[in-house]
Amino acid sequence: MQHISVAVIPGDGIGPEVMEEGLKVLKSIEEIHGGLRFEWDTFDWSCRYYLKHGRMMPENGLDVLREYDVILLGAIGAPTVPDHISLWELLLPIRRTFQQYINLRPIKLLRGLESPLRHKSHEHLDFVVVRENTEGEYSDMGGRLHRGTPYEMAVQNNVFTRYGVERVVKYAFNLAEKRRKRVAAATKSNGINHTMPFWDEIVREIAARHPDVRTDIYHIDALAAYFVTRPESFDVVVASNLFGDILTDLGAALVGGLGLAPSGNINPERAYPSMFEPIHGSAPDIAGKGIANPIAQIWSISMMMEHLHQPELAGLILEAIEEVLAERKVLTPDLGGKASTAELGGELVRKLKALS
Amino acid sequence: MQHISVAVIPGDGIGPEVMEEGLKVLKSIEEIHGGLRFEWDTFDWSCRYYLKHGRMMPENGLDVLREYDVILLGAIGAPTVPDHISLWELLLPIRRTFQQYINLRPIKLLRGLESPLRHKSHEHLDFVVVRENTEGEYSDMGGRLHRGTPYEMAVQNNVFTRYGVERVVKYAFNLAEKRRKRVAAATKSNGINHTMPFWDEIVREIAARHPDVRTDIYHIDALAAYFVTRPESFDVVVASNLFGDILTDLGAALVGGLGLAPSGNINPERAYPSMFEPIHGSAPDIAGKGIANPIAQIWSISMMMEHLHQPELAGLILEAIEEVLAERKVLTPDLGGKASTAELGGELVRKLKALS
Ligand SMILES: CC(C)[C@H](C(=O)O)[C@@H](O)C(=O)O
Ligand SMILES: CC(C)[C@H](C(=O)O)[C@@H](O)C(=O)O
16 A cells, blocks of 8 residues: 655635545545555645734744645635735745745646637647746845835846756756657847846757757747747747746646646655645635636646656546546536536546546 | 938848838838928948947947937847847847837737637737836846856846836826726736835836726736737736737737737837837848748838827828738738738838828
8 A cells, every 4th residue: 555645735715625626536546546545634824824823834834744745735825915925935935945846837738628729729739838946037036225215126136046947957858858859948048138048058058968859949928929829839848937937827828728727846856745736826706606627726636646656547637637628518617617616526536437 | 391310220131121111111101291201321230230340330329329210120130149249239228228118019910810819809909018128127237156167057137116117107007098098017026026016016006096097917927828818808018028028929929920010119208219120030030031021010110100290191001001911912921921021012002002
């Protein structure tokens, strides 16, 4: 029997709603795979927690999480708590402390879904974005001067280290070796003239060690346009923290919306727990209505299975999602249906069991 | 007789090719409007110039340009000259020295064109991006440390000043007052936690003075997705230098491609010349073939006419473009046709005269 410890952080807004469906999937995986046991603990760290305790998580929160094999997150953020608290005191410290330097985000149009792009279908939309997840534009370094005067200004440092860039770019090339052998790197070295030329240099160095991988370096503006005009040309896209963030929300919109888009925050060395979470936020506007789409959460669990060396289970979950989408019978409102979160979750679990 | 002096900088690659058609349009405007004379001088400042003279423009280049009413630019950049030279020694110094702090970029699906977005047509795609054009992420401030060691790093400062942000945000709100009274501001204050919260503060201050304008502040990742999912919700989008750059290339892709997208680099106070240029670059891959689309260049001239207080002429040029597109007879390859740059330019001039 393999025991996997999971720290579950449902978070805010629709987070707990979609997490509930995710946990149903975890349970059914145990049924399907006799030799696997999930031991999960749920942590109510969130904006609610903050409003009660004055912090997003207990002082020893990171030490607690460190003991788990993996972390499963719902969504963090609420209108009542400024982002610079809710995110910088929970989500971002987890990504950084646990050296989850790979943010892996598949952009894949599932069967049963139509892209908003007129001339693009499944064969055109199947790539993965490897986003740097620990440094770059989200550096926390900087500040404000001359507050309250006409001369007020704010400065923020983008910080790119060779260490930080090399490891994410290497990961992207290794991934491309196992896929269609193409890497597109996002840059903006024509406008951002210190950090991005440095990024390009490292991309070229590592590309030189992978002569069988076709490498293209595109400015982020052009790249965003190419996502629309020729998504079929992409296999692995590697991008800095900010550029990866923008490209993956855009990518998600091209394959059916944020309700579907999963992500893995991965420490490839497995020295620390990796974290799996939907790309979507806490969506306060629809929270509490029971209509949130649980697919992004459940697809994140599929990515978690992949990380846990269970590719068959990962594939099975994705297949269940695709079949339910293709049947078009039980769909949440964002997908044009009338089903509730729990109904779609239940249907996915049924399908998962039927397929196994 | 009104005399308008124009500094013409055709630049590199397809720049001179599309500029030739632009100049035909300038000439025909003189014929149409008896009281207008353009006095233009052409400057060969470009990467070609650089390879001959070791600089992108003469030492007194900016002083020369300062004397003109407006600047008309083709495109700058060549594979033989690093971007940090070609752009940072010509394009960006012009934008900055002449305080062209507004980069105005319409995202408008013209009649005769189909959006790559399946469910969107002309009524859904008609907004304008107001991009900050002098500071922000393109600050030129930063550098490199520990070169050649594993500890190498690069830092780049994003610099946002109250002065710089206020003027662009004010412009956007004033523009919205004359349009459909909606402003969407791009931010990323949840991840970039010094400069972007400062930007948001200023947006909120200025929004408070425009209670009749609906203001939304969106994170750039979500905003990029909304460009795809609900472009009809936008009227005026205001964004920092980098975010505006990304959003406008994306926007251009949604309304038919970079071959069509114009821009104005505007000094609203008219203390300095403003500059009009296509968004596209020098496109070395198709340069010299005579197949570049001249519409972005010619639409930029329409924006120049608007700036020169000639809204009728501006409208006429745009109408000519729309009619030629709608007829679908003379189109360059990027639009699915077989016409050359000169044939499409000629057709546009004929249409312009016919309409006048
Ligand atoms: C060439 C580059 C520096 C420039 C920019 O990013 O400003 C271009 O992309 C543009 O949009 O005008
Ligand atoms: C909430 C925010 C800080 C976060 C990010 O930008 O990393 C989110 O947008 C994401 O993509 O996970």
